[in-house]
Amino acid sequence: MVVFVWLLMLLDQIDSTRHPPFNPLPVWPQWYRPGDFLVGGMGSQVLCHYHLLTFTTPPSWDEAEISDKIPKFYQHMLALAFTVKEINDNPRILPNETLGFHICDNYNIDQMTYFSTLELLFKSHHFVPNYKCGAQKNLIGVIGALDSENSFHMANLLEIFKVPQFIYGSFASEESDAKEFSFYHMVPKEDKLYTGILQLLLHFGWTWVGLLVSDDNNGELFLRTIEPLLSQNGICLAFTERILQKVQWDDYDDFTGQVQNLDHHFLNERVSTFIIYGDPMTIIILNAYLFLSPLAAEHTFSKVWILTAQTDFVLTGVQMLAGDFRFFHGAISFAIHSHELPGFHKFLQGINLYGEEENEFLTYFWEVAFDCTVVDSKDSANVPGACTGEEMLESLPGPVFEMPMSGHSYSIYNAVQAIAHALHTMYSSRSNARAWRSGRRARFLDLQPWQLHQFLQGNAFNNSAGEKVSFNNRQEVEGGFDITNLVTFPNKSFFRVKVGRVDPTDLEGKELIIHDDLIAWQTGFEQVPPLSECNAHCHPGSQKQKREGDKFCCYDCLRCPEGKISREKNMDDCISCPKDEYPNKDQDRCLPKSIHFLSYEETLGVSLASVAMSFFLITALVLATFIKYKDTPIVKANNRDITYALLVSLSLCFLCSLLFLGEPSKVTCFFRQSAFGIIFTVAVSCVLAKTVTVVVAFMATKPGSSMRKWVGKSLTTSIVLSCSFIQAVICLVWLGTSPPFPDFDTQSLTTEIIAECNEGSVLMFYLVLGYMGLLSLISLTVAFFARKLPDSFNEAKFITFSMLVFCTVWMSFVPTYLSTKGKYMVAVEIFSVLASSAGLLGCIFSPKCYIILLRPELNNREQLIRRNNCRIPP
Structure with missing residues (x-):
């Protein structure tokens, strides 16, 4: 009781003048809305997809902090709608039942996160703990959020009632282990991501790399984990720079200070590889920095960018007009695994502005994405800059909206399918069958969320793409990460080419599968893998000698002592040949010794x-x-x-x-x-x-x-x-x-x-x-x-x-x-x-x-x- 009282007191202090009170927005036509009833008179189940669309503090030079939204993530909501429609249209899953959903927006505010979660739990704007009031919409599971911080805020409340929470973002193991009971990971944890980054660097021989991390808890955790891992495998961090997640765009000095901190790193020609860890806001800030710093931008055309799974290429605000991703051409991304679903592309093509009723999210998305004003369809011809409704999603550049299904959308699809299959298994269980025969069939309206856990943990199914989906004993979907290569075009669009995969099922040290010939490098590399090392390689026949005062990746090369060789580059110590061999002149290989004795044949x-x-x-x-x-x-x-x-x-x-x-x-x-x-x-x-x-x-x-x-x-x-x-x-x-x-x-x-x-x-x-x-x-x-x-x-x-x-x-x-x-x-x-x-x-x-x-x-x-x-x- 104390916890809820504290939450209520905290929420009462929200400034209603700056952030409007939360009002759930109707999103889809009548046949999608929660609370609908189909044949059989049974109520639909409610899924809450949490924090899909909104972000705060976009680039702006206004004095006031402006709340803006990133239209690219609207695909997540469309994937949710597509999945629910696919399930409801499938007579073999949950027959005579309708699956519904409800979308909440927290405006990226912690207080609003708790507010929305409580509203979902108690179904009323008047919070009375342990009492359910209002419409009987049975909450059975929650999908969200994209970032770990909001997911944990939600879990603080959802875990009390054992409500299953499906995470479609990639989190570190240390973050989610404490919430293991309520969390279902639709994406592998970041442990495999660390392995993939390490194997990628070793594959190309990049031993001198820079690291740009988000200035938050996630960034600090990533840094603490990746730095010793790289060090143990002979890779050094040339620098570590933190990207502020909440840059004061109204303070030009603060922003230029951030730019000056990064400038000298881009001028260092020995560092050709940059690892970026963060979320889409990290890319937004970094892209703005590159755009505003001509000196750094000139040198980024000879850099390789390695991006983690949570990072995405997005543009917002003024960047949609003037920005692009040419700086990131050739970037290598570890992306959440995805697969094109039958019918999804056609579903996106069928999205029509004036064909959807009461869809305020779509209205807002359309205005932001196509830079037009939504008016009544009858007046569109008379209003300058009005949306015609004939705009097509295919015409949008990749930073605004991507037609191929993203990894996050694919994870949302699998999460909804997992819930539906678990409900179907429960519906088809023997106990319910006996109750049906006796006339006492259990109603889904009486189903409690905690009852779904046992059916989720042992559930396995094939989705419409033919891939098997199941949870292991850690409530995590098995799998790895796709490796994609970014190819940019002058019209601000881009295309992702799948060039490999991190496959955890392979032998240790062989988890990385990559096709070098498919990678398009930055223009400054002449389409060959670049070098990223503190100094030139020590050739065979020599060994490394550490430089005093430098990191171990910086060294001098000394010729091997007499009688020893080094067959490979950058060997720490030369080795002796086997007893029956001796070093050649260059001391890079061993030659077999001849047998020496006083023969009758010699003079x-x-x-x-x-x-x-x-x-x-x-x-x-x-x-x-x-x-x-x-x-x-x-x-x-x-x-x-x-x-x-x-x-x-x-x-x-x-x-x-x-x-x-x-x-x-x-x-x-x-x-x-x-x-x-x-x-x-x-x-x-x-x-x-x-x-x-x-x-x-x-x-x-x-x-x-x-x-x-x-x-x-x-x-x-x-x-x-x-x-x-x-x-x-x-x-x-x-x-x-x-x-x-x-x-x-x-x-x-x-x-x-x-x-x-x-x-x-x-x-x-x-x-x-x-x-x-x-x-x-x-x-x-x-x-x-x-x-x-x-x-x-x-x-x-x-x-x-x-x-x-x-x-x-x-x-x-x-x-x-x-x-x-x-x-x-x-x-x-x-x-x-x-x-x-x-x-x-x-x-x-x-x-x-x-x-x-x-x-x-x-x-x-x-x-x-x-x-x-x-x-x-x-």
């Missing part, structure tokens, strides 16, 4: 293999020569068997180098280092045995020497076997615990993958080399101290020199091996094997071969026992 591999085979053949010839001359003194000296073993091991050393050539395999990796280590150890052991033999033989020649018992094959055989056995044990442990295996090194070389043998245990590998080096040092030391022994017993000089070469080669091998990669590391090891083996072969056996083959006269016992030094002639 280096062929050269090393040829050298190895040559030395093998030379060693084999030396061995054959020694076998042929085995009974000569020079061959028999210093243990013939050890000499044979040394030559065989050297020949195998040359052959084992071939295991290092070619692509590594499991077999070659498993055997090559172990074979090399054991064979070389045998060779070095033979050299050590020969050196020890020289020393022991020299010491045994001294009178009374105890070394004579060591002279013979047993000592040399023991040395060779024991030294080789230790190396064999080391290799067996290596192969049994952590053997070498084929591996690929993708890091060492930039453009190639090294096919190599991973040594498994690096410790065991260097232990094998270390043991071999230890034997070499021992052999070198022993040979060095024995180098001055008499020549008849002495090979120590040649052994000393050969071991010096051997140790020098392998001491150089270690640092060189560690500092090279790939096939060159393998080549270093092969070269070391060949060089050290060739050093042993050449230094030890070349003097003997010289004597055997070229100086056979020196190969006799007398020469060997000479105490003087033997000098080999050149």
Whole structure:
């Protein structure tokens, strides 16, 4: 009771001199008016379509605030009338019942909104809460309003009585959730609109955009929602400007101040995309601003306008004479989904000024739209500027009236159809059927509005356009938004081209469906999508670096670090190529790496293999020569068997180098280092045995020497076997615990993958080399101290020199091996094997071969026992 008393007190304070008292206007001919009775004597149901036509504060420079109306929205009322007529003419829906409607005007005043709503609820100009007086017109549902503010004012009263309220405007979820029970959304909530705007910007790559929002609660809510959403997806707002909804048109300074605030935004060439959020008044004010600001107007021909669903292209007042929408040519609008209805165009063509009785709304619309005066049809010829009645709606430009059904009109049509189908379902229910049979049929006049909710929520039907209409569990009609492109013409008319759709049923990130080839761009873009970004793109091969003090959409471009690439534009960070690929010169893609190993086919591999085979053949010839001359003194000296073993091991050393050539395999990796280590150890052991033999033989020649018992094959055989056995044990442990295996090194070389043998245990590998080096040092030391022994017993000089070469080669091998990669590391090891083996072969056996083959006269016992030094002639 307190609420109603407060409302009454508030309404009593309305200034009747400025805004006339509300008087419901008859709108349609007799057969449309509420309260009519048809066959069966049943009363019609009343629908209230709320706030369809009026807006306040249109452009005017008068000192007084002038109330004006926008004729374009008259189509909403015509859609309501068309739908009611279609239902009443359809015998399959609500047979024997007549559906009526009542149109209210609130003059865009909050107090009048409450006044009109109370009048609808209590059916009388004398408000008595909880009592119904006057004509029995049964209110069953309310359609309205276009904006959220008036809808909420209505809901404050309608929700108390659970009257269904059908909203045909697009509201934010946060606004309508609190009124979820009474609200039925004929249009998807703005959540899908946010997704559509985001996907559109991403589709065209517009990352630096401006935002113009209405200076009201809706604009603030949109700004709070859209700004973080865009930011999360790499899009920045270059500026945010609020458009005053109630510009003081009588104060020129206030208006020009608004113009100056917007001027510098239009001069910014980097911002080519403007998002507009608001209602038709936002466009009216913005269009006036563009018309009055030549500087800004000049630059708007290189801008893209993105408009939200509640915004519409309308003209009012003086704009209908001087204004147009050429500034908005090519604008992309998210429009409420619509579909042309059979018969609607013909219905509009049948609207006639003098054919409608008692239709004051039509009279006012006709005068405003056609700029004429409505007089009695008999006097029209005698009154200057009188309406003839022959004017056609098709002749009106789009900003004044559009013949195609708009999205809002389509939503109104579906709302009325939803109510009618819900009533029909209730009418056809089993309970009413049983009551009919018993003679107690429930009268629709006794129907309460709250009883309609259960039939609305589960109701689904196909409208005359063939589209299915139903409410989900949030009392919202499923669907998306159409995307239209505005094409303007010099005669102030325009045409909307449907170029896409926001379809929420598609996968996430794919909700936007748009056809770029259908879009007509502004004349300054040469019919190609413009750029709207803070700076030029960072091309592939570079990455973004944030500028200090600027938004994250403003950045510098730096070339990718070495070894990294960027395949796409505007990458935040460069990425590394996969292990088997490497960056190309421009660092914008990865190229496959080639396999890198020492092949038999390449020059280096062929050269090393040829050298190895040559030395093998030379060693084999030396061995054959020694076998042929085995009974000569020079061959028999210093243990013939050890000499044979040394030559065989050297020949195998040359052959084992071939295991290092070619692509590594499991077999070659498993055997090559172990074979090399054991064979070389045998060779070095033979050299050590020969050196020890020289020393022991020299010491045994001294009178009374105890070394004579060591002279013979047993000592040399023991040395060779024991030294080789230790190396064999080391290799067996290596192969049994952590053997070498084929591996690929993708890091060492930039453009190639090294096919190599991973040594498994690096410790065991260097232990094998270390043991071999230890034997070499021992052999070198022993040979060095024995180098001055008499020549008849002495090979120590040649052994000393050969071991010096051997140790020098392998001491150089270690640092060189560690500092090279790939096939060159393998080549270093092969070269070391060949060089050290060739050093042993050449230094030890070349003097003997010289004597055997070229100086056979020196190969006799007398020469060997000479105490003087033997000098080999050149």
